[in-house]
Structures are given as C-alpha cells and as structure tokens.
Amino acid sequence: MRPKTLKELAARLDLSIPTVSRALAGHEQIALKTRQRVAEAARELGYVPNTAARTLVSGRSGFAGLVLPIRGPNLVDSFLGEFVTGLGEGLVQRGNDLILATAAEDHSELAVLRHLVESGRADGVVVTRIAEVDERIAYLGERGFPFVAHGRLLDPEIPYNWLDTDGAHAFAEAFDMLYALGHRRFGLVTISEPMTFRHLRQDGLAAAIARRGDPSVTLEVATAPRFDRGARIHAVHKLLSQSQRPTAIIGLFDELALTVMEEAARIGLSIPRDLSVIGFDNIVASAYAPPGLTTFDASIRQCAREIAEMLLTVIIEKPKGSLTRLIKPALVARASHGPAPRT
C-alpha cells in the first residue's frame, strides 16, 4: 500500500514525522544515511506530499495564474497559444503549475484577476497585452501582489516588473532596411485598441524616419479594430487602392501583415515586386503564407519562459527594485520585401 501521508511513511521507517519531513527536505541536521534511507523509501513507495497541507503552513501554493484576455471570435490566437505553452514550461521546470482563468460573460478580466489574487490560489500572476491605462497593473501594484507583465506601460516612471520585446527597435530596423532598398512611400497598418505596443512600435518607426531627415519620405497609417476582419480588409484595401499607394507596408503584427499580403494578391499586386510587406511576431502562419512573410521573431515562447522565471524570482526573493528585460527581436528575412518598384 502506498503511503498517503507522512505519518504512514514515518511509521514504516520507524522514524518520527518531523525527521522524515526534514530528511525529504534534505536538511543537513539529519544523518546522511537516514536521509538516503528515507529518500529511497519515499521513491519506492511512491509517497507524494500533500499540497494543501504544505501550502497551509508555507503560505505558498506553487501556482502562478494567467487570466486569458478574451476578445474577439478567435478566443485563443496563436500568440496566446505559444505564450501559455512557454509559461507552463518555465513554471513546471521549477515545480510550479499554471492556473488558467477565463473571463466568463458576467466577469470582467479584472474581476477574474481579483478572484485569483484574493482566493490565495496563486502566488503570483502574469498579465499580458498591456493597455494604455491598465487597471490590472494598478490593482496588482497597489495590493503588492507579485506579478510580471508582458509589455510596458507608456510611462517609464511607474515601477513594476516587465519583459517586453523591443518593437521600437525592430520597426526602426525595418524602416532603415526598406529605405536602403529605395522605398520612400510607407504604410503602416495598426489597430484601434488602446494597447501600448502600438505606440511603442509606431513611435519607433516615426523616430527612425525623423532620424533619416529625408523630406521625401511619407508615412500613411491605416487603423482598424483588432478583431473586425471586415474593417481590417477595408482599411488595407483603402491603403492599397489609391493612385499614390505606398511601396512598403509594415503590419503592426503578423496577422495584419498577412491581411495586407492577401489583399494585395486579391487586387493583383505582386509581392515583393509591386509591394514590400513586413510584419512582427513571426507566428507560424507567416512562414507558409506565400511568398513567405519577412518579419521579426519575437520568440514568444522563449519570452514566456523567461517571464515564468522572473515571476518565480519575484515570488521567492521579493527583490526591492523592479525586474525589467527588453528583448531585441531578430529579423527573419523571407521573400515579402525587396527593392522599391521603379516609378
């Protein structure tokens, strides 16, 4: 019979409960050979400590929480899928598990987050898709609850733990590359939702243009709601169908760039001959969409792993300052960009 409790295991070993407990925890004060004897017995008999009891006394549940930000019809997009996977991997590596909470119809994302925090089910949480005015960060900060954010607020003065990909840098790099290829008329397809990353990336692009100081460079911005496919196509179409259309279009993220490629194909433009397109994220579909989207690899899964590690650090070590980490995304040059067409 497999021992369900420390008591049973101790009885079998003819030791007291505290001794066995300490032996399993590897305390030096327990004789080495006792430790070995206990460890072996535990392994052999398949003893597994009771999580609830351990949580009760230690105050740590061994769980990290993530609230699924549900918006639009495609509930978990490819970004979130990779993100969740990476988080899980990073956590499990250090003996922690992931609670996934979903917002139901009658509970806002903040309400779900509150539940997660206040029920004590999680030791810390991860928030993603940072909004311009983000009530989750405000709430968590105020409460002093351990968390790590994927993404930055616009105000760099507010202290909190975050990891972000340097979209500004990538968009500047995209511009410089396209400029070098002769492009002067640029387009940017962005979203209307108040997420901070749209500003960071767009500002990076604008800064690069300003740095260049070439007055012949133009930038036209098309905006559409993130999850309204119709509106997205419409916005892209408008951008493409004008007489003086851009010769290079940058999508705020891959899905938008892919829409540009689809729409361009539909109206008979050849990529990259007539139009260069660049995205951001390097989602799986980008490799397959003909002719292959040039984009920046945000290595979402790897970032999520690091976020998991950061969170565990925050939970365990409670560092004074803020942990921050800015990842440089790498250019993935595929076939959707090329020299500007002759006028």
Next chain:
Amino acid sequence: MRPKTLKELAARLDLSIPTVSRALAGHEQIALKTRQRVAEAARELGYVPNTAARTLVSGRSGFAGLVLPIRGPNLVDSFLGEFVTGLGEGLVQRGNDLILATAAEDHSELAVLRHLVESGRADGVVVTRIAEVDERIAYLGERGFPFVAHGRLLDPEIPYNWLDTDGAHAFAEAFDMLYALGHRRFGLVTISEPMTFRHLRQDGLAAAIARRGDPSVTLEVATAPRFDRGARIHAVHKLLSQSQRPTAIIGLFDELALTVMEEAARIGLSIPRDLSVIGFDNIVASAYAPPGLTTFDASIRQCAREIAEMLLTVIIEKPKGSLTRLIKPALVARASHGPAPRT
C-alpha cells in the same frame, strides 16, 4: 483591516469560529439573522476563506486539470483554444478553476498527467484527442481518478465517462447530401496519427456508402501526418491531379478541408463548380476561406462547457455507471459544395 482568517472575523462579530464557518456555508442550524449578520460582515470586510485550509480538511482542491497535448509547430491550435475557453467557463461557473499543465521536453504527456493526479492538485482531469490505444484512460481508470474524456475509444465496452461529437453521423449526412447532388466519385483526406475519431468518421462514411448500395460510388482515401504541411499538400495534390479525380472531397476536419480548397485553387479548380469540399469542426477560419467552407459545427466551446459540468458531477456525486453524451453536430451549409460537374 481586512480579516485574513475566520478567527479574526469571528472575534469582530463576537461569535465562535464554527458559528461563523457554518453561517457562511449557509447551514440551517444557524439562526437566520446570525447568518445575515455574518454574511454582511464578511462581504463588507472582504473576508476570503483560505483555500489551502479548506482543501486540507475537505480533500477537494477545487481544481480541474487539463494536460495540453502538444504536437506539431502550432502549439495550441484553434480547436484547443476554444476548448480551453469553454472548460474554464464551465468550471468557474461552479467555483472551480482550471490547471493547465504543459508537457515539457523531458516529460511525456502521461508523466505530466501523473504529476497532476498524484500531487493531489486536481480533483479531476479532462483528456482530449483520444488515441486508439490510450494510456491516459487506462491509467486514470485503473487508479479510479475522476475524469471525463472528449472523444471515444473504439471499444464501446470499456466503461468511462465521455462526451463526443457524432462524427459518424455527420459524415454519413455529408455523403447523403453529396450523393443527392449527383456525386459518385468521393475523396477523403485523413491523418495518419492513431486517433480514434478518424476511424469513427471514416466508418460512418463507409457505412453510409454501403447503405446506399450503389456500385458506381467510389471512395479514395488520402492520408498524411497531421502536422506535416508539406506531406498534407502533397497527398491532396495527388488526389486532385489524377484524371479521374473525385468530384467531392471530405476533410477529416476543417484544416484538411481548407488545405484541399487552397490546393484546388492553386491548380485552377473552381469550388464548388469543379469540386465540392466539406469539412468538420467549423473553426473560425472556415467562414473566411473563400468561398466559405461547408462543414459541421462541433460547437467545441459548448462541448467543453458540458465536459466541465460532467467532470464536476463525477467528482462530487461519484456516480456508479458511466456518464456518456453524444452530440449531433449541425450542418453549416456554406458555398463549398454544389451539384456534381457534368462528365
């Protein structure tokens, strides 16, 4: 100061701990006005019971687990995304939460499942994508651990709790409809992975053909690995490029049907004029892919919700027999099917 424990709350109310505990649980034996008084104080002061302590004494953690079946590059596909969302919704409705466990490189899915079960972190688990020989079901059954499966084993004699969509019925319906439209040469695109649903659906199709008893009906089956896009396209291409190609192709699920549509478009076939295509699942992309894929709605999210409810029933009521539920998927007639072309 918000009371963190029952003791503090009881002290403030000048009541004993058990009274407050029972009052919050709504026991009849506590005077109604006491119950109200306690409830109000708890709400006002923001008291939240400690989950660990409750788990310790009740033996229930309030968690259900799901092991992410990771395969292929697109880690969480649209099916899983919807599934997870539905599960979360169904659970949270009754005060439970979802643990999402991911298999790391060095841990098989079964190992992760074991961890989940044996650590006592979950009261029950959900397994999906049932394999022909499914070690997870064997393990859980043998251990007597509460679980509900999404999908069936091939042997209907093995007792366990499941919910499934009636793929056999749907595929028969698809055949009957296409037959009525004049189609006689059929194709089926399927996968090589040993999942049970491929048999259930294919057998349903074969049974419908047999029932019809028309010797002029032919069925050609193309098989490719689930996650090898190249092989998939190759298999589809082979099916389409022969002289006597099928006039109607059924995809084992939408993604395969979409591949058929893409490939057909690529080699210049017009859908539905030259070729009818039908899928299964009704994933979001199916509505957008031109000209709109005719498919069966498996209402994954709704199913996942029901699975959550079934699991809670199994956990709480421990029913003797097996809970089973077979959902009839509804035909979603879009524009990818039509009359058979004239020979």
Next chain:
DNA sequence: ATCTTCTTTTAAAACGTTTGCAATCAGCGT
C-alpha cells in the same frame, strides 16, 4: 419552579505538513 423539548451556539478534534525547541544518544576526556 421544574422538567422537557427544541433551537442555537461552542468546544474539541481532525486534515498533513513544517519548524522552534527540547530530549536523547554516543563518544570522549577526565
């Protein structure tokens, strides 16, 4: 007033673990 009955509240044990502190034991010097 006393006994009974019913309602309402409380005391105490239990869940399985960790941890501060005390107890035991062996070995050693004297």
Next chain:
DNA sequence: ACGCTGATTGCAAACGTTTTAAAAGAAGAT
C-alpha cells in the same frame, strides 16, 4: 563512573478550515 560536547531525533505547536458531538439557552408543558 561522571559530565561534557556535538550529532541526531522527537515533541508540540502552528497554519485555517470543517465537522462531530456536546453544551448552553429559550420556550413550553406540567
């Protein structure tokens, strides 16, 4: 043989809740 030291081990309390069983209190009957 005695006390001392240092290495091991065990006792008891604690974590916050639920639950069994019993106590206290109130109301009604005699």
